[in-house]
Amino acid sequence: MAATARGREEALPALAEVFREHGYEGASLFLISQATGLGKGSLYHFFPGGKAEMAAAVVAEIDAWFERHVFAALRDTRRPREDIAAMLEAVDQYFGTGRRVCLVGLFALGDARDAFTREVHAYFARWVGALADALVRSGNGRAAATALAEETVGAIQGAIVLTRALDDPGIFGRALQRLRSRLGLERR
Amino acid sequence: MAATARGREEALPALAEVFREHGYEGASLFLISQATGLGKGSLYHFFPGGKAEMAAAVVAEIDAWFERHVFAALRDTRRPREDIAAMLEAVDQYFGTGRRVCLVGLFALGDARDAFTREVHAYFARWVGALADALVRSGNGRAAATALAEETVGAIQGAIVLTRALDDPGIFGRALQRLRSRLGLERR
DNA sequence: GTCTATAGATCGATAGAC
DNA sequence: GTCTATCGATCTATAGAC
Numbered sequence: 001m002a003a004t005a006r007g008r009e010e011a012l013p014a015l016a017e018v019f020r021e022h023g024y025e026g027a028s029l030f031l032i033s034q035a036t037g038l039g040k041g042s043l044y045h046f047f048p049g050g051k052a053e054m055a056a057a058v059v060a061e062i063d064a065w066f067e068r069h070v071f072a073a074l075r076d077t078r079r080p081r082e083d084i085a086a087m088l089e090a091v092d093q094y095f096g097t098g099r100r101v102c103l104v105g106l107f108a109l110g111d112a113r114d115a116f117t118r119e120v121h122a123y124f125a126r127w128v129g130a131l132a133d134a135l136v137r138s139g140n141g142r143a144a145a146t147a148l149a150e151e152t153v154g155a156i157q158g159a160i161v162l163t164r165a166l167d168d169p170g171i172f173g174r175a176l177q178r179l180r181s182r183l184g185l186e187r188r
Numbered sequence: 189m190a191a192t193a194r195g196r197e198e199a200l201p202a203l204a205e206v207f208r209e210h211g212y213e214g215a216s217l218f219l220i221s222q223a224t225g226l227g228k229g230s231l232y233h234f235f236p237g238g239k240a241e242m243a244a245a246v247v248a249e250i251d252a253w254f255e256r257h258v259f260a261a262l263r264d265t266r267r268p269r270e271d272i273a274a275m276l277e278a279v280d281q282y283f284g285t286g287r288r289v290c291l292v293g294l295f296a297l298g299d300a301r302d303a304f305t306r307e308v309h310a311y312f313a314r315w316v317g318a319l320a321d322a323l324v325r326s327g328n329g330r331a332a333a334t335a336l337a338e339e340t341v342g343a344i345q346g347a348i349v350l351t352r353a354l355d356d357p358g359i360f361g362r363a364l365q366r367l368r369s370r371l372g373l374e375r376r
Numbered sequence: 377g378t379c380t381a382t383a384g385a386t387c388g389a390t391a392g393a394c
Numbered sequence: 395g396t397c398t399a400t401c402g403a404t405c406t407a408t409a410g411a412c
Contacts, residue, residue, distance in 0.1 A: 023299050025213035029388060040389080041396050050389065106297050108353035109289050111211050124353040150350065150359055151366060155339070158346025162338065165296035165312040171338055178339060217406060228407080229378050238407065 008046040008057070011036045016058045020101045024055055024112035055112060059119050062103060066123065070094075074130040080138035084131070085185045088176055091156055098163030098172025105157045128153050135183070152179050196234040196245070199224045204246045208289045212243055212300035243300060247307045250291060254311065258282075262318040268326035272319065273373045276364055279344055286351030286360025293345045316341050323371070340367050 005011035014035040018027045029040055029051065036043070047053040070090050073083045095102065104123045107116050128149045135145035159175035180186060202223040206215045217228055217239065224231070235241040258278050261271045283290060295301060296308045316337045323333035347363035368374060 021298060023211060023213060023297075025211060026299070028386080030386085039395095039397060041391095041398085044389070045395060101297050105349045105353070106299075108349050109211075109294050109297065110209060110352075111214070111294075111299065113352070120353050121355065124350060128350075128354075147362060147366070150362065151343070154346030154350045154359070154363060155343055156346065157349040158342030158344065161293045161296050161345040161349075162312060162316075162342045164298075164301070165293070165308050166316075167309065171342070174335060174338065175342060178335070216404080218404085227377095227379055229380085229409095232407070233377060 005036045005038055011038060011043075011046065012058060012061050015054055016062065016103065019055060019058055020103050020106070023106060024051075024115075027051070027055075052115060055116070056119075059104065059107070059116055059123075063119065063123055065094075066127065071126055071130040074134040077137060080134040081185060084134055084138070084183055085180065087131070088179060088185070092172070092176055095156075095160060095172070097169040098160050098175075099169055100160075101164065102157060102160055105160065124153065138184070148183065152183065155179055199226060199231075199234065200246060200249050203242055204250065204291065207243055207246055208291045208294070211294060212239075212303075215239070215243075240303060243304070244307075247292065247295070247304055247311075251307065251311050254315065259314055259318040262322040265325060268322040269373060272322055272326070272371055273368065275319070276367060276373070280360075280364055283344075283348060283360070285357040286348050286363075287357055288348075289352070290345060290348055293348065312341065326372070336371065340371065343367055 005014065014037075015032060018032050018035045022028075022031060029043065032051075032054065033040060033043065038046070043054070044050065047057065049056075070087050073086050073090075074080075076083050094100070104120055107113060108120045108124070113120070128146075131152060132142075132145045132149035135148050136142055140148065155175050155178070159172045162175075163169055163172040202225075203220060206220050206223045210216075210219060217231065220239075220242065221228060221231065226234075231242070232238065235245065237244070258275050261274050261278075262268075264271050282288070292308055292311045295304050296312070301308070316334075319340060320330075320333045320337035323336050324330055328336065343363055343366070347360045350363075351357055351360040
């Protein structure tokens with residue numbers, strides 16, 4: 001897949017892809033070495049903590065990416081409605097219309113649950129929290145906003161499961177469309 | 189956990205629990221042996237195909253259980269509304285209010301995806317299909333029923349992810365309550 | 377049928393040459 | 395920094411005694 005990565009940072013995308021495709025246990029150092037183009041020596045040079053550190057680095061980068069491109073936009077106070085719409089668009093792109101697994105969701109289901117409980121919790125708590133805040137700012141009551149935020153993030157995670165199970169990206173698209181309608185983002 | 193299982197059938201529940209807890213790759217024969225109380229010799233006597241056959245047997249049993257206790261009820265033509273409500277109740281019980289992972293959903297996300305593509309597809313297709321049919325019978329148009337069925341099954345899967353990620357069963361309960369409302373099952 | 381012992385492969389991780 | 399060689403542990407699976 002990847003030409004030889006030149007450093008720790010460059011290796012992260014390929015690394016993330018391996019964990020997404022095979023899960024934590026299934027991502028062997030052989031697969032990781034192939035995907036990154038780095039030998040074991042180089043991998044342990046960049047990640048002295050081994051596989052656990054590699055997975056932690058991937059989760060941290062995913063977390064940072066979502067913070068920057070998804071959660072942050074929700075914290076703009078002026079146009080919450082547009083920000084929420086932009087969040088859904090970013091999600092659609094990132095998850096490849098449901099074909100690409102959410103690694104944090106996969107870890108939440110147990111693949112590496114004990115090792116990353118805190119990171120998994122923080123990721124979803126910030127996602128739901130930022131969305132709920134934006135929904136309050138766009139006119140919803142606190143309780144309704146929290147319920148809508150939980151429903152939205154849950155629907156996205158569930159749509160990924162269903163899309164992959166039935167091999168039909170239309171499922172993810174329709175789920176996002178329903179969410180747009182329910183969140184009051186319909187074209188006006 | 190389990191007293192010594194006496195045969196193939198008796199071993200299945202403990203076997204299922206191990207796969208749910210650790211995923212396919214993470215479920216080692218050592219863990220399986222401990223959970224079932226069966227030595228490796230006995231395990232290979234009951235499952236000559238090894239771990240793959242054990243997982244297949246578990247998926248088949250889960251599939252049969254859902255067919256009997258969840259999908260079948262949806263095919264009763266006389267009182268679709270009550271049947272759908274009963275389905276949600278069975279789901280709440282089975283998934284332990286979101287604390288218990290859906291093994292088929294976990295496999296769909298990749299843990300053993302290539303090996304069980306057909307079974308995973310069949311399970312979710314029958315679930316969505318049976319629910320959509322019941323919704324048509326309860327007065328919805330075909331397109332609306334399909335959308336509602338996809339939304340419902342997706343919401344359940346997503347609620348399991350969120351419940352485990354945030355360690356809060358209230359999330360699963362609220363998700364079911366929203367579904368009851370949306371499916372028109374509110375107390376009359 | 378169930379056990380112990382172990383084969384054979386692969387795992388994550390390390391060492392040392394370059 | 396990157397490679398090859400290899401360690402010890404663990405994995406799935408099998409063999410053979412009982």
